[in-house]
Amino acid sequence: MSQNLAMTVNGRNVTVTVDDPEMPLLYALRNELGLTGPHFGCGLGQCGACTVHLDGEAARSCVTPVASAAGKTIVTLEGLGTPERPHKLQQAFIAEQAVQCGYCANGMIMQSAAFLARTPRPTEAQVKEELVNNICRCGTHPRVVAAVMRAAAQG
Amino acid sequence: MNAINMNRRSWLKASGALVVGFAAGGLPNPAAAWTEKPVAGDQVAAFLAIDQEGKVTVYIGKVDLGTGVRTGFMQIAAEELDVPLSRVRVIEGDTALTPDQGATYGSLSIQVGGVALRAAAATARRELLSRAADRLGVPVAGVGVEDGVVVAPTGRVSYAELVRAGGLELKVDPAAPIKPPNARRIVGREIPRVDIPDKVFGHAGYVHDLKVEGMLHGRPVRPPRMGAVAEAVDEASVAHIPGIVRVVHQGAFVGVVAENEWSAIKAARDLKVRWSAWAGLPDQTKIWEHVRASQVAQVQVTQERGDPAATMTGAARRMSASYDFAIHTHGSMGPSCAVAEFKDGRLTTWSASQATHNLRKQLAMMLAMPVEQVRCIYLEGAGCYGRNGHEDAAADAALLAKAVGRPVRVQWMRADEHGWDPKGPPHLVDLRAGLDAAGNIVGWESEAFIPKGAGGNVDLTAAELSGLPRESLQSPGNIVHNLALPYALPAVKTTCHRLETTPFRPSWIRTPGRMQNTFANESFLDECAAEAKVDPIDYRLRMLPPEETRGREVLERVARLANWQKRPSPQRELAGEWVTGRGVTYCKYELVRTYIAGVAEVSVNRGTGEIRVTRFFCTHDCGQMINPGGVRTQVEGNIIHTLSRTLFEELTYDRGAVTSLDWGSYRVIAFPEVPQITVELIDRPAEAPWGAGEPAAAIVPSAVSNAVFDATGVRMRSVPFLPAKFKAAAQST
């Protein structure tokens, strides 16, 4: 039985029609709404590639049933900032060249953005602790930390 | 790119490219090769097109794989042609458009691919200048180029005008003069990578993001035991899932296709299959006995000088040890993904394949199609670090698309990736050395036990499971490299026992063989230095051949960079729970190119066996650097990736299948475990450019092992360096 779920995504009110309310939010974002910023990495909540903001908090969209996002406000990497109006973390990731293949970058940026909103002046150790469940296989870690510190320094 | 432009042909036509003669649509001619432009590697037009607006398109057979090498290719073309970087774009790894330059592996993209591109660009520039000189009525020596416009005292003419008057059907002249170092403005500079902005704004256009009209979603259903076949498939078990289109079953190949991705995932999860029994894997706890007992297909001596057996017999001291390196998975962040489409009897696949030209032949073979009717297109994927599952996902997608008659996108689940990507094979090395009374090595023998095969094609899993044609090749990469030593020893013999079989389908993972052999050599060498009571850097410098000035330089510079205190290992302060130490490693990649040295600093908890790498220093000489920023990030990535492999990574398996199927059971490095990394790049603009994508990885495991020994007196001879292994080694020390 398909059902309609209303939610706010990147500032737009959208309705997603699903035939399984247990479907993870990630597939609604990528396949129904065309938002490919969040990536499928593990589907298990282990790697961070799928991270979005759900009512301002970083959430793993691969293990978030789409029905539980109904009525909520979702921001994806595309909604965080744009080339015209970049978020300070997006600028900092470019400045620090903190991306190799970039498959993890969505999670790194979205996790850090929610973190900085809460902890505007973190230490490096706090940044590393915050990102402890975000995996990068290409080895961008020091640059990611530098980018988050750079963004934090901008206030 | 903001949306993936599916129709490259129309884009090419719109750009009015100088390359001429590509097919203008219509039904394919079965006899003709499916190419849209010249792709023969000796033609300038295979590599370059200049359109009527003066825009340059680079066609390159090597692909980015997340390394940033695309930016390097742009720099090379922009430099030789004297056009701004913004006027260059790159098309990679499309069998209909790009030359076949072999697989993207072995740190050869710049060294081979970039040098070929440079020759093509230099040939084009010479031709354009000579045409311009004719037109402007001056000798060639009297013209210069500014931003794609040829300038002479008598006037100016743009590349755009020159190509409007005639194409560039030229043979590449490898001797065409390239810009001397002092004339370079773009090459050698730290240009920001062109792909990063799209990646941070969510518009990168990975293969995972591709949508083709009418596309369905497929998932393979792999056997729960690697050699099992599907005896019965109960299609009714998934018939209730909305949008299910087809269950495909051929031998041990099983897959599902659905209208949407979630339905495909559920169907793959819920499908009831009766699988046969199979338990053909060795006992993991006895893997090294298994390796030693495997049948030897070939014995390969990679270095032989003097008579080490004799010199060791007469030596003052004799040493021996065995080093082993666990089976690893590539563990890409993004599981392998591909889209396949059959149209008018032709097959197109999109994937992040390292080797689209090879994949094309493999798919044609599997499907019994003429190779001319297959086109394989590279799109960016997650970093793969070698031949992972991209090609296999393409084969899965092709089989499923063929079965349903519509385009199919396949993305593996995490367990498919960890369970079924080809593995870095187990690697075992026995070493023996003899030292004279002064501690000098007088004889050295090593024997590696490693699978046979080289860097050819890795069989497609779908072909193997379904019983369709395949080459039946075993291709672990060129894993014999660097067993031979870069030192001047009086007597040495290094031997590879190439094994007939290895437990898992092997392939190369970043620095295949060179890493494992360097781990064994440089750790064992450290054992000799400790036995000789000589400082480990001095010991190496003493043995370097005098002509190796570049090798000497990386070692001397890393000593300064790390503020290395000269003394023999181990250090003497064995008080307290945590102790610290430092270890060094030197490598000349494959003994013919990139020089690297590294120093690791560690803290070791002698009670728990926990090893923390606190700092890592690296000096790196890869000759000319096209983009030092790109080299630096590759070196950092090499170090971090390899620290993860060295400290944590190990495939686990039972007698039927891989059991480390997620990031919990296949542990990798986390942010707090990444050390401070200091890299010093040595630039040599007048030398040939060598690779940087792998060499720095080779030095990591032994640098850490040597540091642990320095801290504790305990020798780690088995990767990964898990706490339990430290405790066991400490007990037997």
Ligand code: FES
């Ligand atoms: S894909 Fe969601 S955490 Fe890995």
Ligand code: FES
């Ligand atoms: S940049 Fe490739 S996984 Fe992080």
